[in-house]
Amino acid sequence: MSTTSEASQVESFASDGGLAPHSLKDVPVLIERLFPVQKMSVESYKEQMANVGKTLTALGSYWKGRKPLILNKACILGTLLPATNDPVKDLEVFELLMGMDNDGLMRRMCAKGSIKHGDPLPRNSYHELVKKSKRPEELGDAFFEPIWDRVNTHLGTTASSFPDLIEQLGIARFGRRPIVADTFCGSGQIPFEAARLGCDVIASDLNPIACMLTWGAMNIVGGPPEERKRLASELKTLSQRVLAEVDRLGIETAELDGKLWRGKVYLYCVETRCPSTGWMVPMLPTRVVSKTHSVIAELVPDPDSQRYDILIRQGVSATELKAAAHGTVVRDALIHVVNGIEYRTQIKTLRGDFRSDEGSSGSQLRQWENRDFKPRPEDVFQERLYAIQWQEEGPNRGELAYRGVTAADLEREEAVDRYLSEHFMNWQAVGWIPDMKIEAGYNTNQPIRERGWTHWHHMFNPRQLLLLGLIRQCLSAVTFLPFAQALQCNARLSRWDNSAGGREAVKGVFDNQALNTLLNYGCRGSRYLLKEMDKTLKESSIHGSARIACGPAEAHGHDCDLYVTDPPYGDAVKYEEILEFFIAWLRKNPPPEFAEWVWDSRRALAIHGEDEGFRQGMVAAYRNMTDHMSENGLQIVMFTHQSTGIWADMANIVWASDLQVTAAWYVATETDSALRQGDNVKGTNILVLRKRCGHSKTTRDDLAWELEEEVKHQIQTLTGLNQQALGLYRDENLFEDADLQMAGYAAALRVLTQYAVIDGKQMSEEACRPRARGEKTAVDSLIDFAVEVANRCLIPQGITESHWRELEPIERFYLKMLGMEASGVSKLDNYQNFAKAFKVSDFRSVMQSAKANSSRLKSAAEFKRNDMGEGSPLHNTPLRAILYAMMELGKDADTDDVLAHLAMNVPNYYAQGTRDLIVALCQYLGTVLEPIRPDEASHARVLAQSVRNQRL
Ligand SMILES: C[S@@+](CC[C@H](N)C(=O)[O-])C[C@H]1O[C@@H](n2cnc3c(N)ncnc32)[C@H](O)[C@@H]1O
Structure with missing residues (x-):
């Protein structure tokens, strides 16, 4: 980590030549002008799909909503690079730095082995090319060596690495290496990327698990090799100690056929008494134990004791395996047959689920007490070990075998219980196993209601508590992280995945973002559990200094130049609830590195939801950041949200925090269809913000034309860049319609938020004013108005402005939406917005x-x-006549007849310009319909040709 003082940086840089300190002080930054969102979407998607190949994921695969490192890099560079008066060159240099230029792409493809050195770049879409490429970050610093001359020539810098460039740009803008903060750092993706680029970083989060992951990113993945060595050696010692104790207790090994076997996976299920028959029935959604090894559980009735023996049969036939797919639980009902009669009981009936008068739901299950670690005999839900996967002990990967449960296994279970009972109180007191209560909440109510669990340790069975408790005793800062990773793979909520193809495994609790209880689950033996802790980690050095703090964003107290944040905007993930799963285990006696942090999720301080509390929390956080930001500093705020309401919310928050929007972008980040902006779009909105200067005033009337001008200007700039890029690069747009729409909204926000006073109202006060649910404020209606203006300015690409002006609102609506449909849009929301913007009252008729x-x-x-x-x-509109003609062509009508009908249906068909308009519309339809209805597209093109060649 660098320690150069601010003064010496300025001096040494000045004497090196290059950019002078503060020379870029007031120059706009690149991301305020342009951002190649289409390519960024492709790159972000590539990273998201890399799963375990992602740089930081192995530190905590349970973390939800990691922001792609490549997107973070783009945002940080975008806020430091200047926007010059040559946007094409700016874009070129930006793409060089991102490894997204043609040459970079070729080298990335070579590295992947998709093309050979010297081969030309295939003429495929960017998406296709990137699929066959390595990610730039996988190729290390050497990958960027060839770019620095070109970068320096354009920027006037003298850099030969990212840290050089960042330092020089920082000094030219802020007089120092830039200080970047993320006050909602989560897993640390943003601060890690900033530090890797060479910025000095301050990362904070309310949640200590987030701080721990960020610490791991900086110190383990990004730290010096000694840290990883320390981790490896500590893990080795820890493993030896734990295995020795497990073996001393004799709770995991057994001799059979002259070989020593160790339990690898223990499979447990819930068992309950059927209220109709009085039988104890194992609750198994499936009787398949392993598809790979064709293992099933067979339930053998024992009428005398009214229960089932469970036989484990390995190597069964395909038919038997198929028949075992159905277990005793089907669609939330327990089913079993006695004397040929099928008995069916809903699980909710077993639990005694109810809804209180106030609307909350609960169950009549006994609420477990702290001292419980297994069900009591009187409980509705009992727990039963029903199969064990054994592995032969030996130096190599030993043979695997599934066996049913024997008396000796049950004795070992009892030994576990005894050991735990003896140590339970003491271990809780010193923090080796949890004693924390489960606080009620959106996610946490589920285990309380479905199992009666009241404390976090109830989510672990005795064997799991024992093993995890043994490990917990040996932890240090570096081993805290792998321990958390192991915790979630060894709980009563860890699913047993019986997949074929050797993929069977005990999965993580946080494969999704809820605390779902399970009817059967896997428990890991010690070797298998310790293996989860010993995952290969990536190495990627950070260059800037990094400080990590645990606290609310509104209390962040450091002065910074840039803030890049990803706040919990209307988040589906309730971090403050689900992370308590880990906090419960780690909060007592943390290692010195983490001792200053508050080991509590502090739910009351967490920002969440979308209501008044959320707005107030966000304003407090962002106002504080404004107060601690350099005068010419910038902020990037990212959020993933769909509803159009976000614009009003964000405008309010920005206004109330004395910030103003200077740009906004939308990058698809989550799913495949996101690249096509379809139904499942999950992307990231990116707002660029600066401090609002002065107290400009305006009126709503004046705003109208200003908004229109700004939106038009923004859209023209981007479509202009599209045209230039088409010539320069390949056949794809840099910006699609949806990007332009977003840019339009951004332009509208930019105009609005620069004013402190509108129509005599202090906007920051107005924005803070509490409001009732559903109330429409002055801000909302201003945003609605701005969005409408933005949408109105969006002339579909391929139609000229003069033709556009000749069209009726409904025609505009139809043509615009067809273009959007072609790129995957199908939400009613979009249609409603554009109908409103184009002032179409009856859009449903089309x-x-x-x-x-x-x-x-x-x-x-x-x-x-x-x-x-x-x-x-x-x-009487030309569009309707054209659609009619296309329909006729689709029915193989004679072209002369079609043209005659067209002439009849279009008023003034023979007037100058009308036929030009028809040809233009047909050409447009021919293009946009191609991906969705190619037959109709072809009819439109035939019609265009016929009208053009028509002899009059
Ligand atoms: C969307 S996540 C950030 C994810 C992160 N960018 C990543 O890539 O992993 C939002 C974070 O905000 C944190 N948070 C919620 N309320 C907070 C508050 N008042 N102050 C600071 N952090 C808060 C949550 O703990 C969570 O880690």
Whole structure:
């Protein structure tokens, strides 16, 4: 980590030549002008899909919502690089730095072995090329060596590495190496990338688990090799100690056929008494134990004791395996057959679920007490060990075998219980096993209601508590992280995955983001558990200094130049609840490195939801950041959210925090279809913010034209760049329609948030004003207005402005939405927004489906004859006549007849310009329909050709 003082940096840099200190002080930054969102989407997606190949994931695969490192890099560079008066060059240099230029891409493909050195770049889409490439971060610093001359020539820098460049740009803008803060650091993806680039970093989060992961990113993955060596050696010692104790207790090994076997996985299920028959029935959603080894559990009735013996059969036939897919629990009901009669009981009936008068739900299960670690005999839900996967002990990977439970196994279970009982109180007191209560909450209510569990240790069975407790005694800072990773793979909520192809495994609790209880689960033996702790970690040095603090964002107290944050905006993940799973284990006696942190999730201080409390929390946090930001500092705020309401919310928060928006972008980050902006779009909105200067005033009337000008200007700039890029690069747009729409919104926010006073109202006060649910404020209506203006300015690419002006609102709506449909849009929301923007009252008449998530316009063939009549908004419009003609062509009508009908249906068909308009619209339809209805697209092109060649 670097320790150069601020003064010496400035001096040494000045004498080196290059950029002068503060020379970029007031120059706009690149991300305020442009950001190659389409390519960024592809790159982010590539990283998200890398799973375990991701740089920081192995430190804690349970963490939800990691922001892609490549996106973080782009944001940080984007806030430091200047926007010059040559945007094309700016973009080129930015792409060089991101490894997204053609040459970089070729080298990335070579590294992956997809092309050979010297081969030309295949003419595929960027998405296809990136699929066959390595990620730039996988190729290390050497990958960027060839770029520095070109970068320096454009920027006037003298860099030969990212830390050099960051330092020089920082000094030119802020007079020092830039200090970057993330006050909602989560798993540390943002601060890690900032430090890796060479920024000085301050990372904080309310939650100590987030701080621990960030610490791991900086000190283990990003730290010097000695730290990883320390980790390896500590893990080795720890493993030896734990195994020795387990063996001393004799709770895991058994001799059979002259070989020594060790329990690798213990399979448990819930067992309950059927209220109709009085039988004890194992609750197994499936009787398949392993698909790979064709193992099933067979339930053998024992009428005398009214229970089932469970036989484990290995190597069964495919038919038997298939038959075992159904267990005793089907669709939330327990099913078993006695004397040929099937008895069925709903699980909720077994639990005695109820809803209180106040609307909350609960069950009549006994609430477990702290001293319980297994069900009591009177409990509705008992627990039963029903199979063990054994592994032969030996130096190599030993043979695996599944066996049923024997008397000796049950004795070993009892030994575990005895040992735990003896040590339970003491271990809780010193913090080797948890004693923390489960506080009620959105996610935490589930285990309370479904099992009666009241303390976090109830989520672990005795064998798990014993093993984890033994490990917990030996932990240091570096081993805290792998321990947390192991915790979630060895709980009563850890699913047993019986997959074929050798993929069977005990899975993590946080494979999803809830605390789902399970009817059967896997418990790991010690070797298998310790292996989870010994995962190979990546190495990637950080260059800047890194400080980590545990506290609320509103109390962050360091002055910084840049803030890059990803706040919990309307987040589906309740971090403050689910992370208590880990806090419960780690909070007592943490190692000195983590001792200053508050080992509590402090739910009351966590920002969450979307209501008044959320807004107030966000304003307090962002106002504090404004107060601690350099005058010319910048902020990037990322959030993943769909609803259009976010714009009003964000404007309020920005205003109330004395910030103003200077740009906004949308990058698809989550799913495959996100790349096509389809139904499942999950992307990241990126807002660029600066301090609001002065107290500018305006009126709503003046705002109207200003908004319109700004939105138009923004959209023209981006479409202009699209045109230039088409010539320069390949056949893809840099910005698609949805990007332009977003840029339009951003422009609107930019205009609005620069004013402190609108129509005599102090906007920061107005924005803070508490409001009732559903109340529409002045800010909301201003945003609505701005969004409408933005949408109105969005002329579909391929239609000229003069033609656009000639169209009726409903025609504009149809053409615009068709273009959006072609790129995957199908949410009713979008149709409603554009209908409003284009002032179309009856847009449903042109919709074939108006379902929330699968809306669609009518195709040419789906319009009915009365859609042409006087009652229809499309009556007498050229578009309707064109669609009719396309329908006729689809029915193989004679072209001359089609043209004759067209001439009849379009008023003033023969007037100058009308036929030009028809040709233009047909060409547009021919292009946008191609990906969704190629037949219709072809009819549109034929029509364009026929009209153009028509002899008059
Ligand atoms: C969306 S996550 C950040 C994810 C992170 N960017 C990553 O890539 O992993 C939001 C974070 O905000 C934290 N948080 C919630 N309320 C907070 C508050 N008042 N102050 C600081 N952090 C808070 C949560 O603990 C969570 O870690």
